[in-house]
Amino acid sequence: MRVLVTGASGFVGRALVAQLRQQGHDVRAASRQGQPVEGAPGVAMDVTDLGSVQRGFGMAFPGAEPEAVMHLVGIIVEKGAQTFQTVHVDATRHVLASTPRGARYLHMSALGADPASPSGYSRSKGEAEQLVQGSGLAATIFRPSLIFGPGDDFFGRVLKQLVSLPPLVPQIGNGQFPFRPVGILDVVTAFAGALQRPETAGQTYALTGPQEYTFSQLLELELSALGKRKLIVPVPLPLMDLLVPVMQVLPSPPITRDQYLMLKAGNSAPNEPARTVFQLPMQRLEDALPGIVNAP
Template sequence: MRGKRVAVFGGSGFVGRHLVRRLAQAGAQVTVAVRDPEAALFLKPMGDVGQITPLYANIRKPKTVQRAVETADMVVNLVGVLHQGEQSFAAAHAMGPKHIAEAAAAAGIETFVQMSALGVSTDSPSLYGRTKAAGEAAVLEAVPTATIVRPSVIFGPEDTFLNRFAAMARLSPVLPLIGGGTTRFQPVFVGDVADAFMALLQGRGEPGAAYDLGGPRIYTFKEILEFIMQATGRRRLLVPIPFGVARIQGALLQLLPSPPLTLDQVKSLEGDNVVEGGNPGFGELGIEDLSLMEAVAPAYLQRYARGGRIRSLDVG
């Protein structure tokens, strides 16, 4: 990777900061393509002077995308949203990847890695899943040699999964077991996901392939909430909520500026989020010894314990 020029869209986000650090350590020149370059300045100390450059790019504006990739050798797209607000799912997950991939193709770039999500498909019950699948198709149409990364839920110090429910437990005496808490997940550490991106950028992947990434253990939604309670030393009542009721709650809560739950998220929870086989994964990339949630998460979940304090953690 030394001397390679890599454009990382969404590089200041959760996965992006871990990937940018690895790219800098490997000697790459990194352009962090984001809508707010000033908010990405914290990444610059991860590399040498001038090695990491935040650059304005809006994936809805093709000309700004073209400027970000015109000098790149490789492109990574990490842009995604969990609920529709300022950006719609269609814009962030389908149209945005299309613009980026078309710009990469025009620039003659063949190494392109697209972040997607485990279990997405054109007939997914959630709009999130359908637009993610549309983004995959658009990328592969423009850049057939691109690779797709499909992780299960990702955990790490800045995650929006464990942190969300730990924050809820700090404020509420009850936590909802949506659908009875039987939905299965295969949480994967953000550092392991970043390692997978590095492996693909270094040519260890199969062009045009999709990589399903799951952690070393499968948990039910109920088991994950119980783990959070144990890690934070809190006792909360776990109340089963049927999917039908949860759909109504999600439809109402999504009207809030920062909704804790949306109807689309409820629909996503109606199916398991685990690696089913059929696609390559960590093993095919030569990545072993994956991090267990129990080994990593308690350190950063301590901020939600009684008497805990918010602190910055740099893991991975």
């Protein structure tokens, strides 16, 4: 199948392109720079610009159209012109408008996506989902939790720095916010599997792992994987409510207002029906974490 993947140079994109090629699909890797990814030819595409998207679609498969489009582009932190509105909502509108009407469309959303959310990230993800649902395409939406794997940003960088840099490990509130991280292999297995299951069109699936953890437990797991022993110190929520806005004056705040809102909301959901529908392997965080945090 001819498959066009947007955001192909990212953490999930690289793994998905490799998975699709292994299964024999003819893949084109769309990214801003247009570089080849995992052996797949690259396509230059700025998804925030409709003209660029249309040109990219036209160049991806000369003389033919993609039979499937997988839209992965997303950001966690806004920076300059790269806002949640432009990257999540406007870009989705551009990709949907350029996708052939008979093509399969798979969309990367996020757990907690909700157009009414106080979080700008979650709100924009929810608005993008509404566009997908109203597109008329044979679309499947995936809502992953925190994704772990070699090269991931949360466990491999953010949480690692949080437990490594300070002498004491700060814990937001009582640390009981629930999370159900999902392995990168489970995510790409679901995306690739949806191509073989046309009955999943029109459906939205949460992608979560086999076990739920509190934020406090994630801190302890990260410390253990790094071979460190440190005191975890709770920071009361009323104090965090005061500190987080002050932190925003820093060039690179340790936590944004939006991340703080999402953290307090937690990030968990049952792993069914996706686990059964796509026969997911259910990677365990404990098994993968040492390799993630100790990678060079």
